[in-house]
Amino acid sequence: MKLIKISFIFSLFLAPFHSCTSIQRMSDNQKDQGHFRLYTYPQKQMINNYDKKRFKRITLVATNNFNGNITPVHHPIPNRFGEKRVLKIGGISATRAYLDVFNEIYGDDFAYIDAGSFLHETNNHAYTLFLYKYLNITASGFGLNEFLINNKRQRNHPKYLQSLTKKIKFPLLASNLFDLKTTEQVRWKNVQNSVIKETSGVKIGYLSVLTQELSNDIPDQNINGIYIQNPAKNIIVRARELRRKGAQIIVLMLNEGVDCTHQLANEENIEIEKVNFFPHDSKHCDMKGTEFDKILKQLPAKTVDVIFTTGEKTKVTNFINKYPVVQNMGQGKYLSWVDLYFDLKHLSVNHTLTKIHQPIQLCHNFLKYSQDCYARELTDDEELVPATLFGKKISIKPLPKF
Secondary structure, X not given: OHHHHHHHHHHHHOOOOOOOOOOOOOOOOOOOOOOOOOOOOOOOOOOOOOOOOOEEEEEEEEEOOOOOOOOOEEEEOOOOOOOOOEEEEOOHHHHHHHHHHHHXXXXXXXXXXXXXXXXXXXXXHHXXXXXXXXXXXXXXXXXXXXXXXXXXXXXXXXXXXHHHHOOOOOOEEOOOEEEOOOOEEOOOOOEEOEEEEEEOOEEEEEEEXXXXXXXXXXXXXXXXXXXXXXXXXXXXXHHHHHHHOOOOEEEEEEOOOOEOOHHHHHHHOOOHHHOOOOXXXXXXXXXXXXXXXXXXXXXXXXXXXXXXXXXXXXXXEEEEOOEEEEEOOOOOOEEEEEEEEEEOOOOEEOOOOOEEOOOEEOEOEEEOOOOEOOOOOOOOOOOEEEOEEOOEEOOOOOOOOO
């Protein structure tokens, strides 16, 4: 049976032109054969069958490793008529357009977060933070990039970060950063240990944790005076605090990524973007010796309800140690997507109903044949059509003035 599955998957990759695509629906992609398109959901969403009197569906959408990519990537497509045609992917304007569709479809059941590493090392720090407010972000966490950003005017990096956080209009979370000078948790303006936000009447607690190994990748002067506390212990303590304060769902943002794509990509000799894998089968995830694995093994069961990671430029949509773990390849080109089902009778998440979806690529327009914007195999004269999500046309709007 296993050989049949692999053969079927491989046959999808050998299809002409955009090898991982077909015209089948991607509405329910948590199947043995994985996804049908490369990260697009053009058709109208199928209605999920669940008891709406018993359960409340919470749809969480996330970015990670945004890396300050405010503008889209352009891929020119020449043709014999000399027309100027461009395939565009990503950027803030596309992110907002796709979030608008989610908001239209899911309404109050939907929340958007960012798992960290959202700033570029050198450019547009204040503007990126301004635009994150434009995206109606619920909460964000720190990542490696925030400690690598270069500012020539301010040599004291923590002070520069504080100057940026004074201007933000959304919760920025630092759950395990300790200020050695004040001997207490980091208390910068608009930076919190954790936060509780209500979505569709359900109280959701958010926390964001950095791994201690992260300090090895940060120049000493950029983290001077700041200590990264034990992540696993901090997650347990913060999660319990949030539960005591009334949080009914706990969302963890963790800077440590995990690679669930390269092993299978190497086995099948395909690009990592084309990897089809099964959410309930994490055998291809490279966990051995990772900080991520160590942290998860220390967490008691159901400490958190979902984990959004950052740090690896790979896709993760897997249940690992029974936790739903989600990550996309970042660079402002993708959205991750998870559905949680809150049991109104038992007042907890029903983990057997949790649905992890494949990431969504932020296409401004589609290649007509494949209904996606996978650009690695572009050829001349390919035809472009408007991009859609859940049957809704993607409407790209100008960015607000800063």
